Amino acid sequence: MTLFEEHPLRHALNEEVHARPSVPLTGPTRISYLAFVHANGSSDREHHHLEQLAQQLGIDLPETGKGHILIDAGDFRLKWERHTEFSSYTFFRDVPDNEPEDTTALLAVPAAWRKAIPGQLLVASHVAVLDARAYPPQQRLEGYRDPSQMWVISRFADNAGWIFTDFRIHDGFSRFTVIDERLDRRQAGRNVQRLLEIETYRLMALLAFPVAKAVGPVLTEAENELADLMDTMGRAQTPDDERDILARLTRLSAQVEQSVARTTYRFGAAAAYYRLVQQRTHELRETRYAGFPSIGDFIERRLAPAVNTCAAIAHRQEELSARVARNSQLLRTRVDIELQQQNQSLLGQMNQRAKLQLRLQETVEGLSVVAITYYASQLVNYLSKGAKPFIKPLTPEIITAVSIPVIAGLVALGLHRMRKHLAAAEAHE
Structure with missing residues (x-):
């Protein structure tokens, strides 16, 4: 291989395929997951904060430059990942079979350290992975038939496990119960990771929804103003009227383009996160349990309308920008024609003056x-x-x-x- 000149990114690109591997689960496990959106330079403080945890635990901190590490502290394991807009902290704690179901992995994590995690908390979830022999799923189903509460229950991984959740926040955390019937270690780890990614990407996609609701009235006002300007342009009689309309159109165009620049990334990110949610949901290979919606059903019914609203607002915004540009060009053409006519008149007058000057x-x-x-x-x-x-x-x-x-x-x-x-x-x- 020394005979070839390697591309400087060859190894980095190859390692990207192996980035962020799932953590194999070994028996009954409690998982606590936190996702923090980067804000005010919080991503720059994460390395130092992880160093503080390593010092408290008396272990060496792995290299964080690749954007993901796994720390084994004995009592718990921590998987840290840095993404474009957020960083996630997943804590794993293996428990005995008789451990109460409502215990969490955060019990083993230094409280002062976890309270000081930099960033803005967006996702907080507890996952209890239980053994089907100790917690038979059929017996649990009777307690989830309360019609006043929406429970999401499905089988996944080709009926190798069960998922129970309501996607609501209780005491600051959403909760998922995964019952293992015949999952192997890596299979359980991959599916729990998919479940947490669905929860994260779902909320990241919904960050665009408030933006869409705020932009909607602004677009309506801009569309009404554009229609009024077009009516005014049809009644314009003098070049001064057309120049006044052109000035108003220019201001409107600046407002629309400012809105586009401010929201394009958010709307594009929402579409990308939604595709990831759909992909992770498909990878769960769910089987719907009669009488209850599956995760795919719940996500599609709740998330799709919001994402479609964002896509519609983004399309409406781009269309309005194009309309303003077309109308501005049309009015500029009219103004240019009027200026050319004025120039032709001036040239005619200059020609007459030149003839008079020649005679003189x-x-x-x-x-x-x-x-x-x-x-x-x-x-x-x-x-x-x-x-x-x-x-x-x-x-x-x-x-x-x-x-x-x-x-x-x-x-x-x-x-x-x-x-x-x-x-x-x-x-x-």
Whole structure:
């Protein structure tokens, strides 16, 4: 391999396939999951915070540069992952069969440390993984038939396990109960991870829903203003009216583009998170239990309308931006045509002025010929008077009279040749 020049990202890209592996579960387990949205530089403080935990536990902190680590503290295990918008902390604690079902993995985690986790908490879940022999699922079903409460119950992994949840928050945590009938360690770990990812991505997708509800009235107001501007544009009579409408359209365009820039990422992220939720739900390979909705049913019925609303608002926003741009271009075209007409009128006036100026110039040139001829003839007269003894029998008056037409012809010919030379130089340019 030393004969080849490797791409600098070859190993990093290959390791990405193995990133964030699931944690195998060994028997009855309690899992506590926390997801914190990055805020105010909280992601930069996570490494130091994990170092503090490692120091308290007396262990070495693994390298956090890859964005995920697994810490084995003995009493519990911690899986930390950093994502684009959030970081997750998953705590695992193996328990004996007789451990009460409502115990959590956080009991073994230093309380002061977990309270100081940087970021804004978005997801908090407890998962109890139980053995079907100690907790038969059929016996539990009778307690979940209260019609006043919506329970989500399904079998997953090709009927190898059960999931019980209501997707509600109790004492700050949503709760899931997973009953293992014939799951192997890695299979149980993968499906619990999928379950927690569904909960996380579901809420991350819903972050766009309040944004969509806030943007909706703004879009309605902008659409009404655009319709009013189009009506006004149809009634515009003067260039000043059109310029005023164009200024209002420009302001409206800036407002719409500001809204697009502020919300595009959030709406795009919501669509991406929703696709991940659908993918993880499909990977659970659920079997619906009669009388209860499955996770896929619950997610599709509750989450899909919100995501569709966000997609509709995003499409409506883009469409409004395009409409404003088209109408602005139309009005600019009208203003440009009006300006061209004004320019043509100005050019016509300038052409008339140039013609008048040319006629005046021709008149001035005629007067110039007369003036030059007059002064030149006077010079001839003075010269002939001085040479009077040498020009006999001619007199100064006769010579002057004869020179006048000659001088006038030469001056007129010179001016004509000069105008012709200037015209040729201008045409050459």
